[in-house]
Amino acid sequence: MSGDEEARHKERTQKHKAVVDARIAAATQDKGLLLVLTGNGKGKSSSAFGMVARTLGYGRRAAIFQFIKGKEEVGERAFFAAHPGVTWERCGEGFTWETQDRQGDIATARAGWEKAKAALADPAIHLVVLDELTYLLTYRYLALEEILPPILARPPMQHVVVTGRAADEALIEAADTVSAIRDVKHAFRAGVRAQQGIDL
Known part of the structure; x- marks a missing residue:
């Protein structure tokens, strides 16, 4: 130079x-932040779990509620569920095309949401991750009027991360930070199955 x-x-x-x-x-x-991670691209849940790691790094507590795909075994659950600072709740029985049971899926989602509401009212929990929550609205398992008030009424310093495609405009409007993750290219479409440590 x-x-x-x-x-x-x-x-x-x-x-x-x-x-x-x-x-x-x-x-x-x-202030406690509401973050919405949406879009068709890969990495929404992974980003949320990165914030869980940061939270634990500061010695604080996190609660994770995994809707829809909750039956899957994923590496994050294998790691975080054993940590004393983490509550991990499976709030789904698997993807809808696997369960093929709308009423059962609704019941499981509603039961999970009741647990999530308790975490949203607990000031000792620094971070609440509502993974794939957007689908509860898209599939009409729960109404926005049921979901948004407990999120907005949470303790002042509690952070919440909502993930999932097609986030409702009201969630986006209420959020402090919104990231729309774009799908450019994905190995699965080239015939590569989900890989441990990357997709699972």
């Missing part, structure tokens, strides 16, 4: 640092 390039680089990075520092200085509020 020439002297001119080095000088331009330093000038750009100094300006960038000033902008970032100003934003950091302006961010003075602490």
Whole structure:
């Protein structure tokens, strides 16, 4: 890098640092966040579980409620369920095309939601993950009027992560942070089955 390039680089990075520092200085509020991870791409649940790891790293408690696909054995459950700081509840019997039992799926989802509501009222739980919750609305297992009030009435410093495709607009509007994960390419469509540690 020439002297001119080095000088331009330093000038750009100094300006960038000033902008970032100003934003950091302006961010003075602490609050429990509602995060919605939606979209057709892979990685929504994995991102939520990363936040579980961060929570545990600070010695705090997390509760995970896995709807719809809850019957599957996944690596995250094998790891986190044994941790004393984690509550992990299976709130589903498997994907709908596997169960083929709408009333049974509704009953299981509703029972899981009752447990989730208790966690949403518990200030000792720092993070609540509602994995695949969006499907309860899409499939009309539960109404938005049943789901949103307990989330919004949670303890002030409790964080909630909702995952799943096609998040309801009301959830998106209520959220502090929303990420829409886009599907560009997936190995499964090329005939590669789900891989342990990556998909399971």
